[in-house]
Amino acid sequence: MNSRLTLTIGGALVIAATAIGCGGGSNGTPSSPASPSPTPPPPTSSPASATVVITIVGMNGANSYAPNPTTVQIGQTVAWRNADGVAHTATANGGAFDTGSIAPGATSSPITMNAAGSFPYHCTLHGFAMAGTLTVTGDTGGNGGPGY
Numbered sequence: 001m002n003s004r005l006t007l008t009i010g011g012a013l014v015i016a017a018t019a020i021g022c023g024g025g026s027n028g029t030p031s032s033p034a035s036p037s038p039t040p041p042p043p044t045s046s047p048a049s050a051t052v053v054i055t056i057v058g059m060n061g062a063n064s065y066a067p068n069p070t071t072v073q074i075g076q077t078v079a080w081r082n083a084d085g086v087a088h089t090a091t092a093n094g095g096a097f098d099t100g101s102i103a104p105g106a107t108s109s110p111i112t113m114n115a116a117g118s119f120p121y122h123c124t125l126h127g128f129a130m131a132g133t134l135t136v137t138g139d140t141g142g143n144g145g146p147g148y
Contacts, residue, residue: 050079065132074138077110
């Protein structure tokens with residue numbers, strides 16, 4: 001009796017699997033086997049490309065960011081890549097920009113520089129033990145570019 005029950009259950013499972021495998025369609029044409037779902041690409045730590053990338057190298061005062069100082073033109077984008085083993089930020093002393101926390105190995109979102117000037121910045125997570133200067137140059141009027 002036990003073997004009969006096993007055969008009955010096994011037969012039901014085979015029929016169910018066959019119905020599922022055929023797609024259960026009623027149009028009489030067999031469905032093609034489902035292709036495996038494509039694996040999405042792994043997330044990247046690099047956002048959209050920036051015109052200039054500054055590397056965070058560690059807690060080394062004025063040598064914490066490279067290159068330092070950095071000069072860009074109005075309208076260029078800047079991102080910071082964290083090559084250190086701990087999280088850091090790049091935050092303008094006057095609040096003109098702030099990358100937010102950048103994980104080790106990650107790159108910040110690009111920030112468009114829309115105003116000329118000299119912008120000293122630091123890591124908010126490590127006080128002023130990390131310092132850099134970003135200089136933005138260019139005409140702020142009449143050139144059709146961003147910044148006004």
